[in-house]
Amino acid sequence: MKQQCLAKGQLVQLNPETVKNKMFAACIMVVTEWKPFGAQGYVQGLGENCEPGGQAYYRATWEEMEDVGMAEWVSE
Numbered sequence: 660m661k662q663q664c665l666a667k668g669q670l671v672q673l674n675p676e677t678v679k680n681k682m683f684a685a686c687i688m689v690v691t692e693w694k695p696f697g698a699q700g701y702v703q704g705l706g707e708n709c710e711p712g713g714q715a716y717y718r719a720t721w722e723e724m725e726d727v728g729m730a731e732w733v734s735e
Contacts, residue, residue, distance in 0.1 A: 660721050660724050660725050663726075664693055666729075668689065669690040669728075669730070670687055670688070670726075670728045671687070671698065671719065671726055672688070672727050673686050673687075673724055674724060678723045679723065683717050688717060688719060689730050689734070691733075698718075698719055698724065699716065699719075700716070700719070701715060703734065714734055
């Protein structure tokens with residue numbers, strides 16, 4: 660991904676070939692904060708027993724992500 664300003668709620672997909680933490684390979688990350696190196700954001704975890712899961716936070720560099728759109732709803 661080319662360096663750009665990312666907005667809160669923007670969606671990026673983490674590139675399975677370049678992502679440093681392979682547990683996040685191909686996941687969609689919700690951007691929470693733009694950073695000079697890339698972005699900080701989260702991948703929403705699944706819940707259980709009718710309760711929502713938590714968020715797994717990640718700091719991705721420009722090389723690790725591709726822009727895919729905007730989220731309609733963002734967890735706080």
